[in-house]
Amino acid sequence: MRLLGFLVLLVLCISGKIRGEVSTQNWKEIEKINKKGPYIGIVVPNAFEMNPLLESSSFHADSKSPFFDFAGKRFRIGKLEKKRVIIVMSGLSMLNAGFATQLLVTLFKVKGVVHHGIAGNANPQLQIGDVTVPQFWAHTGLWNWQRFGHGAEDKLALEVNGDYTRKFGHLNFSNFNNHKKLVLNLLNSVWYQPEEVFPINSIPEVRQHAFWVPVDNKYFQVAKKLKNVKLEGCVNKTACLPRNPKVVRVKRGISSNVFVDNKAYRQFLSSKFNATAIDMESAAVALTCLQYQTPFIAIRALSDLAGDDSSSLSNEASLYASLASQNAVTVLIKFISLLPS
Structure with a gap:
């Protein structure tokens, strides 16, 4: 009977995991992590954008609970510039970014979210390696297509x-x-559409709409102090940028599940939306934080001038992605250091 009881319990535990339920053991681990909070949540799309952060001397993993695995995500616990942080790699695309962010702000005691990574560039006045901090983000992948x-x-x-x-x-x-x-x-023709949002403090199922989502104003003011951060300008001895990269606060960034490698569309996005950074995740993080009323900001380093062929540096994402990733992490670390304890 004891063996049968054990087998039933084992089956229930396995079936619970398959259904994605949070087990009692997981809740205990989450509660233990949250007792050390609140944390700054850091959402990063891919491993090559996350690894420079994990390898930085500024990051120190928690000695007792360095990570927590749940629903296919690894939440890395530690300190960055002496601030408690939880880092999660979302994976590519709006869906993955939104899902990872929602888990982050639902499971853990998070007081703000910082998103970082690389992006395409719609602004020819900037160059590869520059790091942008947009004030507003929009999802430009929701269309109504006209007959x-x-x-x-x-x-x-x-x-x-x-x-x-x-x-x-x-x-x-x-x-x-x-x-x-x-x-x-x-x-x-197509017309771009705002997202339906359902903030946590509103009446359930009563929809609101959001297109341009602002980052947290206090975070954006802190970003003013980033303009003198020293950034890398060379991948190696033979591959260097024309000038030293810089940090720039810009008006707008946009996201959709599209890798933009087309000059005409890039120019359209620039003229129509006054957009600079073009990526596949930031707006999803912004929209999730909007609904959870969690302070948010995104830091995106430019890896290519999306689709332009007028320069030898026009679309060099494969060459300069590592440099852009490092520059994004450098700015992220400085930003975290400027936040109040």
Whole structure:
């Protein structure tokens, strides 16, 4: 009977893990971690962006609980510049970034979230290696696609119900036709849409909308002090940038599940949205923090001038990604050091 009872308990535990439930043991471990909090949460997309942080002399893993594994994520516990931090690698894309951030702010006692990594650049006034700190983020992958043959006077699908809007952006694909070849463009137009959000302090299932999500104002003011941070300008002795990279606070960054490697679309994003950093995760972190009312900021180093072919440095992400990643980490560490204890 004891053996049978043990087997039943084992099956229940296994089935609980399969369903993604938080076991009693996990809750005990989470509570133990939270007793040392609150923490600054750090969300980073990929290993090559995270490793320079973990290898930094400024980071010290917790001696008793260096990490906690849950739902496919590893939450690394420690101190950075003597501030308690929890670091989680989200993985590529908006879905992974949002999921990792939600776990972070739900399970742990987190007082703010800092996101860092590399990004494409839509601003030709900046160069590879520069580190940007945008004030606003938007998800530009949520579209309402207009039916072929319809024009400005025609309503979008479900627009009359209040589900969609023409307030944010408009991309007319025919503007990018090769008119010399008289190409008939069947793609017509798309209108960019705000996200539906459900803040934790609002009435459940009563939706609100958000397009431009601001970073935390106090964090953004702290970022003023980053402009003199020394950054790397060379990958090796033969691969150096034309000038030393710099830290710049900019107006806007945008995210979607798209790796932008197209000059025309990059220029459109710059002119339509006044965007600088283009990535695949930051807006998801921003939107999650907005709903949880958690202070947030993103630090993104530029790894390429997305899709431009006018310069030898136009699209060198494969060459300069490591340099950009290191610069992002350098700025992150300085930012954390400037936060009050």
